Amino acid sequence: MHDDADCIFCKILRGEIPCITLWEDEATLAFMDINPANDGHALVIPREHAKDVHAVSEVAISATVLTAKRVAAAIDAALKPDGINLLQCNGPAAAQSVFHYHMHVLPRYEGDDLKMNWGMRPGDMEAIGKFAERIRAELG
């Protein structure tokens, strides 16, 4: 499986950088975003390194979408947001900042006024951990 020495998400997959894990299986990992655009913001990545939608394999993208669906259901049950965006960015102009294909599972709340390129600010890690506990409880 392709792995990139310098990729931050590959480092998370290798356990070199910590993350707040929500779900893992043989093909994917789901974890909390450390720069959450909203409460409960999660990411899903394939284990296979590929920089974007053009490079990712059909097997890896399929597994990522299935895990994103599972995580979205858990977020919906745990946090009861008003909506959820599943979205992913390709290229700097589309606001991609980490070049390892990934899907955002982004809870939406009425009036949150989130724009497509939401900008990054560090989250409160304790609060993120608490949201993760609630989502994990729904993942079983």
Ligand code: DGP
């Ligand atoms: P994008 O802009 O679509 O490439 O999204 C990358 C996301 O990854 C962004 O929302 C912030 C998040 N992120 C960046 N570095 C880390 C990290 O080291 N850990 C975690 N959990 N998330 C990260």
